[in-house]
Amino acid sequence: MSETTPYDDDRAAYSRQGLARLVLSDHAKEVAEGAAGLVGTRHDTDTGIAGRVSQAQQLIELAEQTLTSAVTYEVERGSSWEQIATYLGTTAAEAQERYTLALQKWINAFEEPYCLDEAGRKRIPQLPTAAYDPTWASDQLDTWAFIHHLGINDRQAVSAGLVMARPADEHLAPEEG
Template sequence: MPVTDTTPYDADRARFSRSALARLVLCDHAVDVSKSAEGLVPTGHDPDTGPGGRVSQAAQLVELAERALASAVIYERERGSSWGEIAQYLGMEAGEAEDRFAADLDHWNTAFEVPYRLDGTGRKRIPQLPTAAYDPVWACKHLDLWAYLRHRGTGDKHAVSSGLDTPEA
């Protein structure tokens, strides 16, 4: 059942282009990949990790990287890249790339048409967009801070938000 009432996040989200929202999602997913990869670097806790534990971590990293790849494809499509342009970096034909990411793009597009669904009780609305696209103001603050703390010395406190295309207010 579609939910049509608006929330305060809807007005904030309307200030951003779909391309900017897709880029925020890609940034957020890239942070997840980075954090997951960091967990594989230290060796001090290896004795406490069960057999196959590091394989489990690496598999999770691959899963997160696949999610980031899908987000990158959505972003590239939102900014006008053709399937041929995307496919050349994936080592496949344009039609193969389109088929591979069709479900991801369909979910993305549908989330703008039906941004919420009701939970099983029928009382709570569940956003259909990824968190970074649902609440882009929070995402900008969070990602700007993450980038600033990670890239010390650059002095760029708006490394993420400054590059987004947002509609004029």
């Protein structure tokens, strides 16, 4: 689709590597929050039978999503499949095969950041929320990290390290003076 969205300019300020890192940060936050829900015991009696197993299973699913986001980030960062496979305990070919579909979906989402619903009225983002609306996501993640003391007193613990897009004129040769 060629129509623009209110988030296009914000997204253009970030490199794909930076957007992938935001998605990874967002998914890691979800894992942390999911794990935190299993720490307390006060409400165990209010949880249905096998409810904690359900929570733990959901945590595994969130962790798998986070792993996919980490692979996407590492590919965007320039890591080779051999390097990635080392940490997955597999071969480069197996790692690439396992994550090709997710990476293709990521790449395609930049070509078409949203599609219309069946009625043709509502835009449905194809990028994860953190990449689709990165300004909002980085603000939210910075606040979350600050509240949880992940960078003690750092109000930009997430956004400060993101790789932003280079300005369009930066690729030009420096002026001779």
